[in-house]
Amino acid sequence: MFERELDILQEQHLIRTQVRIGSAQGPRITVDGKQVVLLCSNNYLGIAEHPALKHAACDAMERYGFGTGASRLVSGNTELHEALERRIASFKGTESAIVFNSGYTANTGVIPAVAGDGDLVLSDRLNHASIIDGCRLSRARTEVYRHRDMDHLESLLRSNRTAPRKLIVTDGVFSMDGDIAPLPDLVLLAERYDAVLMVDDAHATGVLGKQGRGTAEHFGLEDRVHIQMGTLGKALGSFGAYITGAPDVVRYLLNTCRSYLFSTSLPPAVCAASIAAFDVLEAEPWRRERLWDNRSRLAHGLASLGINIAPSATPIFPLLVGSSDRALHASQKALAQGMFAIAIRPPTIPDGSARLRVTVLATHTEEDIAQAVRILGILKEEGYFSHGRPE
Numbered sequence: 001m002f003e004r005e006l007d008i009l010q011e012q013h014l015i016r017t018q019v020r021i022g023s024a025q026g027p028r029i030t031v032d033g034k035q036v037v038l039l040c041s042n043n044y045l046g047i048a049e050h051p052a053l054k055h056a057a058c059d060a061m062e063r064y065g066f067g068t069g070a071s072r073l074v075s076g077n078t079e080l081h082e083a084l085e086r087r088i089a090s091f092k093g094t095e096s097a098i099v100f101n102s103g104y105t106a107n108t109g110v111i112p113a114v115a116g117d118g119d120l121v122l123s124d125r126l127n128h129a130s131i132i133d134g135c136r137l138s139r140a141r142t143e144v145y146r147h148r149d150m151d152h153l154e155s156l157l158r159s160n161r162t163a164p165r166k167l168i169v170t171d172g173v174f175s176m177d178g179d180i181a182p183l184p185d186l187v188l189l190a191e192r193y194d195a196v197l198m199v200d201d202a203h204a205t206g207v208l209g210k211q212g213r214g215t216a217e218h219f220g221l222e223d224r225v226h227i228q229m230g231t232l233g234k235a236l237g238s239f240g241a242y243i244t245g246a247p248d249v250v251r252y253l254l255n256t257c258r259s260y261l262f263s264t265s266l267p268p269a270v271c272a273a274s275i276a277a278f279d280v281l282e283a284e285p286w287r288r289e290r291l292w293d294n295r296s297r298l299a300h301g302l303a304s305l306g307i308n309i310a311p312s313a314t315p316i317f318p319l320l321v322g323s324s325d326r327a328l329h330a331s332q333k334a335l336a337q338g339m340f341a342i343a344i345r346p347p348t349i350p351d352g353s354a355r356l357r358v359t360v361l362a363t364h365t366e367e368d369i370a371q372a373v374r375i376l377g378i379l380k381e382e383g384y385f386s387h388g389r390p391e
């Protein structure tokens with residue numbers, strides 16, 4: 001039925017294939033029986049393979065079985081779901097938290113719950129696909145402002161003063177470029193124009209801020225972001241997502257958010273693993289220190305090769321290649337040499353900016369990073385990273 005569509009994707013070098021992993025998600029993984037350095041995971045702190053999570057999940061499974069058989073509001077709300085929400089609230093220093101099955105379902109549920117017909121959503125041009133889809137589902141008018149451009153955002157706020165509710169939504173750390181949202185300016189604009197501010201901390205949770213509480217902690221603005229979203233599947237090494245905010249925000253979402261209401265709840269074992277992940281995060285601060293040390297190490301290595309990492313300010317490095325087929329070649333060459341970094345192509349990123357999106361982990365050794373730098377050096381020699389960023 002879709003032969004023609006697939007042919008077109010093939011011609012555009014946009015066909016997706018999935019690499020098959022035969023090991024746990026460590027800093028080195030097994031691909032096709034061969035060990036390679038993993039350089040495109042979001043398991044930033046290496047918690048996914050931590051024994052504490054496995055033990056917590058097994059214990060929970062013994063007690064609760066596996067599936068919950070219903071949504072939270074029917075018969076799928078266990079003690080562990082609520083314990084996880086209390087754990088998240090204590091970690092974030094907020095009064096309440098609500099857990100979602102994934103970051104994707106959090107964004108596609110929360111944005112339509114907050115903004116509806118007649119309202120206005122202001123969204124950064126490089127926001128994650130789940131935010132874009134949330135905007136589409138909301139029936140609110142969506143205005144996309146230029147990436148991190150606060151003058152553009154303010155002009156949109158100024159010309160739309162009458163919208164009953166205005167929601168500004170942004171990635172905290174932009175997932176494909178690794179730069180950080182200008183939160184101090186966003187907070188001021190939200191306050192000046194009476195808008196709700198929502199920050200998606202999928203890549204900031206566990207990574208940014210002294211305690212790893214995310215973008216708001218990084219900027220010292222934790223009391224001034226109305227809705228903070230974080231995910232449990234990236235730096236926390238588990239699965240799921242959460243929203244923190246004032247108690248009325250959480251109660252409102254529990255009552256109205258369709259992706260929360262109409263979906264089977266997370267397995268209790270997943271909740272137990274997530275609670276254990278927060279314990280690991282707090283008990284082992286060396287992981288975040290190592291992550292940032294490794295980030296410097298890789299950044300220096302790339303700089304010495306003359307590879308541009310701008311605008312990265314985090315463990316995410318966008319190594320621009322340009323065309324999709326060249327990015328695919330670069331990724332395949334890297335894999336053959338012993339390094340796994342997937343080629344990121346449209347529509348994940350704008351046309352003409354295909355790249356290797358490289359991420360460093362706390363658990364990478366110096367040797368892992370040296371191997372990655374050596375392989376990226378080969379690609380650089382072959383001219384893969386000489387492409388500029390399209391306007």
Ligand SMILES: *Cc1c(COP(=O)(O)O)cnc(C)c1O
Pocket residue numbers: 101102103104105107128130171175200202203231232233240241
């Ligand atoms: C990964 C990601 C999500 C989706 O989170 P999942 O829990 O993986 O569904 C949402 N927003 C951003 C910015 C992300 O990078």
